[in-house]
Amino acid sequence: MASGRRRSWLVLAATLLVLTGAAGWGGWYGSDQAIKVVRWGGGADSVLASGNGTVTLTDSPRTRKPGTYWFEWTGAFTMFGDIVSRAPGRVTRKVIGGGTPSVGTSGAFNAVAPGDPKVTWGIDYSEIMVPTELGPAPAWYVPGKGSTWVVAVHGQNGRRKAELAVLPVVHRLGLPFLDITYRNDEGAPASPDGLLHLGDAEWRDLEAAVRTARSMGARRVLLYGTSMGGVIVGAFLSRSALAITVSAVIMDAPPYDWERVGRWFAGNQLHLPAAAAWLSDRVVEWRTGVDLARLDLLTHPPAVRPPLLLIHTDADLQVPVQASRDLAAAGARLNWKIRYEEFHGGDHTEAWNVDRTRYDRLVGDFLTPFKP
Structure with a gap:
């Protein structure tokens, strides 16, 4: 009987320790999301077609956003306007500024300006x-x-x-x-x-x-x-x-x-x-x-x-x-x-x-x- 109670207390103590540890880790992880300094890198959107004032990108929640956005790749950028058309896996957008990337270019589709x-x-x-x-x-x-x-x-x-x-x-x-x-x-x-x-x-x-x-x-x-x-x-x-x-x-x-x-x-x-x-x-x-x-x-x-x-x-x-x-x-x-x-x-x-x-x-x- 005594050993059974001891085991129960040990199980309870171990459970509390695990829960406390999990809560502490969660609290620390959550705080990191607010106060940790992060340097954001580029994206992985690809150019599938280009020409006639439009560029076709891989379809993603980013690239299908309506409005004005930028696409950055090595040393250059394109400013996109409206979506012209969509097809499975593809989004075609109007080019309204910047350069025109070639087919196969990989870059980042962003809401913020590309440079100075x-x-x-x-x-x-x-x-x-x-x-x-x-x-x-x-x-x-x-x-x-x-x-x-x-x-x-x-x-x-x-x-x-x-x-x-x-x-x-x-x-x-x-x-x-x-x-x-x-x-x-x-x-x-x-x-x-x-x-x-x-x-x-x-x-x-x-x-x-x-x-x-x-x-x-x-x-x-x-x-x-x-x-x-x-x-x-x-x-x-x-x-x-x-x-x-x-x-x-x-x-x-x-x-x-x-x-x-x-x-x-x-x-x-x-x-x-x-x-x-x-x-x-x-x-x-x-x-x-x-x-x-x-x-x-x-x-x-x-x-x-x-x-x-x-x-x-x-x-x-x-x-x-x-x-x-x-x-x-x-x-x-x-x-x-x-x-x-x-x-x-x-x-x-x-x-x-x-x-x-x-x-x-x-x-x-x-x-x-x-x-x-």
Whole structure:
């Protein structure tokens, strides 16, 4: 009898140990998805036919997306417009810019621009170094007229080229454009712990960029942030003494409530219980010292709240569109002038891709009052 009870306790203890270990591993793995620095590589889409202003690619969820996208291969790119036709295993798209790849070319089908301002749009620029507290961080500077600058901030594990979709509109308006990097970016200094801080520390690099812009003649700034870039902008508005220089803000799909994003993604994409997301969030806070709740724009609105153009796609698979709807609905209560624009289709931060004409018009109208 005693030995049987002992075996039962041993089985229970072993089971608890396994469950605890699994939960700990899951929490650590989940936290890695949020804060680990990742360098994304290329894709594996192939060209099956080419000519007469079209290119046929292998059919995939990426290549069949309607709208404006890029295809990058070694040292070159193509800008694609509408889908012309589809057949089993094949998608034919219209070429609207760049080069034309030959049959057999393998490359990456992307939602973001393929290179710097000159490569992507033929717009001249210079690279400047922003002196952040961790060291110099590169930024692309496109000159313009007047003393109101647009400062662009990319998202989590992204690159500054992701912000270039908006550059043609900004350039037509004559506004100077500064596309920044921040800690852990390629070419920028690493954070002391080598981890992302989800906006909680990165905002200081944005502050350094705004300070640099002011040293170059900027008196007012317009902030444009996509994905986590929007969270960085929000933290800057909450904590920086330079926030008073901001005249307007554009945010595209900001994951401002990280805990809500984690619960939604765990349930809808990974089919895991909310407890898994809760545990991952606690590990994130333990590893980084970040207070996730403090970054929530809905419950902790920024101290400075300039007019905000908020954009989101209804098919976003990474950040729930309802979060942006809720922030917009709370605008009056928060004493925050928010204009919300929702796009149909398109994954995370792909509003420009699914309807470039509308996106450019919205951004242009929003920024026109600041035209020099």
